[in-house]
Amino acid sequence: MESKVSENIRINAANIAHKELNSMVKQAVMRGVKRIELFNVHGQRYIGTDIFEPVEITIEGTPGNDLGAFMNGQRLLVYGNAQDGSGNTMNGGEIIIHGHAGDITGLAVRGGQILVRDDVGYRAGIHMKEYKEKKPVFIVGGTAQDFAGEYMAGGVMVLLGLNLEPGSKHNSRYIGTGMHGGIIYIRGDFEDYQLGKEVGVAELDEADIKQLSGLVNIYTGHFGGDATSILNGKFKKLYPRSLRPYGRLYAY
Amino acid sequence: MKSYLPTKFIIERDREQCISCQVCINQCTCQAHYFDSQDNEVYARPEKCVSCHRCVVFCPTGALRVRRNTSEYRDNYNWRPEIVDDITKQAESGGVLLTGMGNDKPYKIYWDHLLLNASQVTNPSIDPLREPMELATYLGQKPDSVQVGPDNTLAKNLPPQLKLDVPVMFSAMSYGAVSLNVQHSLARAAAESGTYWNTGEGGLHHSLYDYAESTIVQVASGRFGVFADYLNAGAAVEIKIGQGAKPGIGGHLPGEKVSADVSLTRMIPEGTDAISPAPHHDIYSIEDLAQLIWALKEATNYTRPISVKIAAVHNASAIASGMVRAGADIVVIDGLRGSTGAAPKVIRDSVGIPIELALASVDSRLRQEGIRNRASLVIAGGIRNSSDVAKAIALGADAVYIGTAALVALGCHVCQQCHTGKCSWGICTTDPGYTRRINPEIGARRLNNLLRGWSLEIKDMLGGLGVNALESLRGNRLHLRGVSLTDSELEILGVRMAGR
Numbered sequence: 001m002e003s004k005v006s007e008n009i010r011i012n013a014a015n016i017a018h019k020e021l022n023s024m025v026k027q028a029v030m031r032g033v034k035r036i037e038l039f040n041v042h043g044q045r046y047i048g049t050d051i052f053e054p055v056e057i058t059i060e061g062t063p064g065n066d067l068g069a070f071m072n073g074q075r076l077l078v079y080g081n082a083q084d085g086s087g088n089t090m091n092g093g094e095i096i097i098h099g100h101a102g103d104i105t106g107l108a109v110r111g112g113q114i115l116v117r118d119d120v121g122y123r124a125g126i127h128m129k130e131y132k133e134k135k136p137v138f139i140v141g142g143t144a145q146d147f148a149g150e151y152m153a154g155g156v157m158v159l160l161g162l163n164l165e166p167g168s169k170h171n172s173r174y175i176g177t178g179m180h181g182g183i184i185y186i187r188g189d190f191e192d193y194q195l196g197k198e199v200g201v202a203e204l205d206e207a208d209i210k211q212l213s214g215l216v217n218i219y220t221g222h223f224g225g226d227a228t229s230i231l232n233g234k235f236k237k238l239y240p241r242s243l244r245p246y247g248r249l250y251a252y
Numbered sequence: 253m254k255s256y257l258p259t260k261f262i263i264e265r266d267r268e269q270c271i272s273c274q275v276c277i278n279q280c281t282c283q284a285h286y287f288d289s290q291d292n293e294v295y296a297r298p299e300k301c302v303s304c305h306r307c308v309v310f311c312p313t314g315a316l317r318v319r320r321n322t323s324e325y326r327d328n329y330n331w332r333p334e335i336v337d338d339i340t341k342q343a344e345s346g347g348v349l350l351t352g353m354g355n356d357k358p359y360k361i362y363w364d365h366l367l368l369n370a371s372q373v374t375n376p377s378i379d380p381l382r383e384p385m386e387l388a389t390y391l392g393q394k395p396d397s398v399q400v401g402p403d404n405t406l407a408k409n410l411p412p413q414l415k416l417d418v419p420v421m422f423s424a425m426s427y428g429a430v431s432l433n434v435q436h437s438l439a440r441a442a443a444e445s446g447t448y449w450n451t452g453e454g455g456l457h458h459s460l461y462d463y464a465e466s467t468i469v470q471v472a473s474g475r476f477g478v479f480a481d482y483l484n485a486g487a488a489v490e491i492k493i494g495q496g497a498k499p500g501i502g503g504h505l506p507g508e509k510v511s512a513d514v515s516l517t518r519m520i521p522e523g524t525d526a527i528s529p530a531p532h533h534d535i536y537s538i539e540d541l542a543q544l545i546w547a548l549k550e551a552t553n554y555t556r557p558i559s560v561k562i563a564a565v566h567n568a569s570a571i572a573s574g575m576v577r578a579g580a581d582i583v584v585i586d587g588l589r590g591s592t593g594a595a596p597k598v599i600r601d602s603v604g605i606p607i608e609l610a611l612a613s614v615d616s617r618l619r620q621e622g623i624r625n626r627a628s629l630v631i632a633g634g635i636r637n638s639s640d641v642a643k644a645i646a647l648g649a650d651a652v653y654i655g656t657a658a659l660v661a662l663g664c665h666v667c668q669q670c671h672t673g674k675c676s677w678g679i680c681t682t683d684p685g686y687t688r689r690i691n692p693e694i695g696a697r698r699l700n701n702l703l704r705g706w707s708l709e710i711k712d713m714l715g716g717l718g719v720n721a722l723e724s725l726r727g728n729r730l731h732l733r734g735v736s737l738t739d740s741e742l743e744i745l746g747v748r749m750a751g752r
Binding site for chain 1: 261551
């Protein structure tokens with residue numbers, strides 16, 4: 001008779017280092033476990049890295065830096081806040097953070113989805129890129145610190161601004177500096193000086209509204225809220241004014 | 253705007269030897285030759301010539317010579333022709349001057365001031381023709397001590413190592429900067445000669461996964477083509493922080509070089525600029541570097557050595573100490589003469605320090621701190637021949653990277669036009685009409701020949717020193733003496749003056 005592998009496992013992450021914790025996770029995945037719940041997580045790095053099965057990992061507590069770095073199709077659910085570098089150079093999968101996330105969240109992401117219920121730190125979504133069907137999505141419920149979407153080369157970033165006080169503006173300055181691909185949808189107020197000089201501003205067209213409506217529904221599907229009233233807010237589309245922002249830099 | 257730039261080269265055609273076969277026209281990528289059908293003669297447009305010698309080598313009758321244009325400026329040590337030309341170019345374009353290859357300025361080449369020892373009378377030299385000579389080199393972290401078990405095997409596994417049969421690897425040259433045929437030549441030669449080639453930051457083309465065991469995959473600030481399969485494909489992963497040709501700045505692969513195939517490997521849309529930011533935006537400190545090193549160790553399940561490459565800069569030794577403490581298994585220092593496919597000329601020619609001094613100070617510093625065993629030290633940037641390799645190893649390197657020397661083996665004539673994408677030798681270009689000029693089978697043979705020649709010469713030098721293993725030369729600066737060097741230079745190099 002075949003031995004049955006338990007589909008689910010719970011791991012207490014208290015007082016173990018990242019290498020050990022990740023090794024336990026990898027071993028569980030190799031045994032065929034499909035859902036892993038980590039609790040008492042307190043700053044262990046690289047959770048979700050180097051896994052090649054489509055598993056779901058639930059994280060209770062505070063995962064450390066580089067959550068899901070180089071991740072390739074797994075699903076990470078964080079019940080708490082994430083630190084810096086979540087989704088670093090991620091290739092596919094989902095990171096869903098029920099809280100806020102630190103700096104360089106979504107650095108160089110090339111595929112998959114990152115959803116943050118609240119705010120993100122500095123340089124979020126920096127150098128996101130896309131290639132053919134690989135088109136990353138990064139949705140932030142709140143606002144971002146400076147340099148959101150810097151060097152953006154592809155994908156879609158959404159800043160919903162849900163927690164902005166009436167009359168207040170988004171935090172980020174230098175939004176989309178060096179942007180040469182991708183799209184940022186931004187809801188709520190900002191001043192022109194908050195944008196990088198490579199960024200253009202446009203109203204949403206029908207295709208944008210259709211795309212955005214799908215993305216907002218993904219957000220409310222995870223974190224609750226009323227998609228229609230969010231979509232009724234004031235959105236602008238930020239786009240790269242040139243695919244070659246540095247084309248005229250050189251003598252020849 | 254009329255250009256005031258003078259013509260740099262003159263093309264001389266021996267009319268008695270020229271048979272108007274037009275090979276020169278077909279070989280030239282700069283349109284410096286043309287056929288006049290009325291005269292039934294081939295003529296030159298010398299102002300287009302970059303002196304790459306493609307036509308000279310391929311002319312079947314040897315009818316061509318390329319010479320420097322003899323019309324001279326009035327002598328002026330300050331306002332030299334190159335400086336006048338550079339100002340003229342900028343006045344006509346208003347941009348950053350680009351160039352290719354490495355620093356070509358007359359900074360002191362310390363290799364040429366270092367001399368190796370040989371055994372005479374008091375201890376015998378060894379004849380490599382009849383004695384085995386060991387060149388094998390292992391790159392990676394070495395433990396502070398080893399325990400041997402009862403069956404004479406290691407009781408505890410060593411950290412992951414790269415094994416080199418010859419202490420020379422091929423420098424990072426990305427697909428996009430060089431052609432796929434060049435990478436195939438390098439990869440095949442690395443596999444056959446028992447060494448490694450390096451992908452550069454442009455990802456790994458699927459046709460090269462066959463050579464994965466001889467491949468070092470690179471992760472640079474643009475993160476192009478970096479994903480789990482790529483990281484696990486290579487024998488080692490290298491984080492590129494900096495490059496000798498352009499310390500401190502990033503890179504822009506212009507959109508016109510991002511062909512369908514290059515876009516596939518870099519994982520970006522065709523025709524868009526591939527922009528590598530100056531820093532990795534997740535690395536602003538040694539602690540951040542440690543984070544990426546350990547992320548890559550985690551991503552490769554601790555089975556691959558992680559290398560970190562920096563340009564040789566003023567504080568290289570302190571930085572290298574930080575890199576080792578951050579967990580780098582291999583430290584790579586790329587010197588002032590390090591080459592590039594494209595860099596601002598002002599940076600290439602004015603930033604960084606000579607590799608010989610950087611190597612000596614990094615090796616000394618790591619020894620002083622007692623952490624030299626925790627990482628291997630590899631140097632790059634201007635290594636020209638086997639004696640440079642031997643001297644580098646005596647100064648403290650574990651191995652060297654060669655870039656330009658490897659390209660010269662493939663045909664490069666160092667015309668410094670890499671940035672134009674019009675390499676007539678088919679090396680630094682992605683134009684399919686030119687890339688065909690490199691045949692990977694012949695290219696690999698040429699590279700293997702070079703490495704074989706250097707290996708034989710290194711064995712000769714070792715034998716002369718009276719040692720039979722490269723390990724006996726490594727970091728042994730007593731085998732070196734300096735000539736025409738100041739006391740400070742000798743002190744930094746840790747080498748005695750010849751005669752002492």
